[in-house]
Amino acid sequence: DADVTQTPRNRITKTGKRIMLECSQTKGHDRMYWYRQDPGLGLRLIYYSFDVKDINKGEISDGYSVSRQAQAKFSLSLESAIPNQTALYFCATSDPGQVHGELFFGEGSRLTVL
Amino acid sequence: KQEVTQIPAALSVPEGENLVLNCSFTDSAIYNLQWFRQDPGKGLTSLLLIQSSQREQTSGRLNASLDKSSGRSTLYIAASQPGDSATYLCAVNAGGTSYGKLTFGQGTILTVHP
Numbered sequence: 001d002a003d004v005t006q007t008p009r010n011r012i013t014k015t016g017k018r019i020m021l022e023c024s025q026t027k028g029h030d031r032m033y034w035y036r037q038d039p040g041l042g043l044r045l046i047y048y049s050f051d052v053k054d055i056n057k058g059e060i061s062d063g064y065s066v067s068r069q070a071q072a073k074f075s076l077s078l079e080s081a082i083p084n085q086t087a088l089y090f091c092a093t094s095d096p097g098q099v100h101g102e103l104f105f106g107e108g109s110r111l112t113v114l
Numbered sequence: 115k116q117e118v119t120q121i122p123a124a125l126s127v128p129e130g131e132n133l134v135l136n137c138s139f140t141d142s143a144i145y146n147l148q149w150f151r152q153d154p155g156k157g158l159t160s161l162l163l164i165q166s167s168q169r170e171q172t173s174g175r176l177n178a179s180l181d182k183s184s185g186r187s188t189l190y191i192a193a194s195q196p197g198d199s200a201t202y203l204c205a206v207n208a209g210g211t212s213y214g215k216l217t218f219g220q221g222t223i224l225t226v227h228p
Contacts, residue, residue: 040220041220042118042219042220042221043205045215045216048215090157102148103160105150105158107156107157108156
């Protein structure tokens with residue numbers, strides 16, 4: 001089983017719908033992240049969390065919200081999806097107590113907003 | 115603002131060739147640099163991580179070097195194989211602490227043909 005699991009892997013939705021992408025990890029890491037990947041733009045950080053009580057905005061947080069339900073779970077919500085949020089979304093984790101700053105990624109959630 | 119550039123954008127080589135992928139960054143005050151591999155429809159797999167105090171890291175046929183003062187890193191792949199075909203991404207952690215606010219390059223798409 002994957003250490004970082006994202007659900008759903010693929011989702012097609014319509015403009016204005018609320019969408020939640022979920023991430024769970026079995027690595028025991030405190031730090032979790034949500035990135036977005038667009039063709040030609042690389043990966044960009046949306047939100048990150050250092051522990052259950054810590055949530056921080058990343059580079060492109062507008063239109064997104066997150067919830068850290070437990071150490072192992074970090075979900076990303078789009079309250080009212082729009083077409084330019086069509087992208088590949090990645091969850092990642094890291095543990096500062098191990099190799100400094102090394103990130104471990106899930107397999108991604110492909111979201112299409114029509 | 116940190117910017118990361120990867121050259122070339124795409125590379126096609128015959129099996130067995132040694133090859134070099136390039137990554138440059140604008141702000142030399144980095145904490146570490148990480149090379150990833152991404153297969154189509156898959157997440158990112160960490161290949162090598164170089165701390166800012168290190169000059170290179172090796173793993174099997176892969177060797178990554180870092181010249182922080184010039185803002186450059188290279189990923190050397192020896193004796194390339196068709197199974198090496200993937201997108202290779204470099205990312206810098208420029209925050210000065212071991213958290214995962216990585217800045218990614220746009221990637222190099224590598225094709226190794228038999």
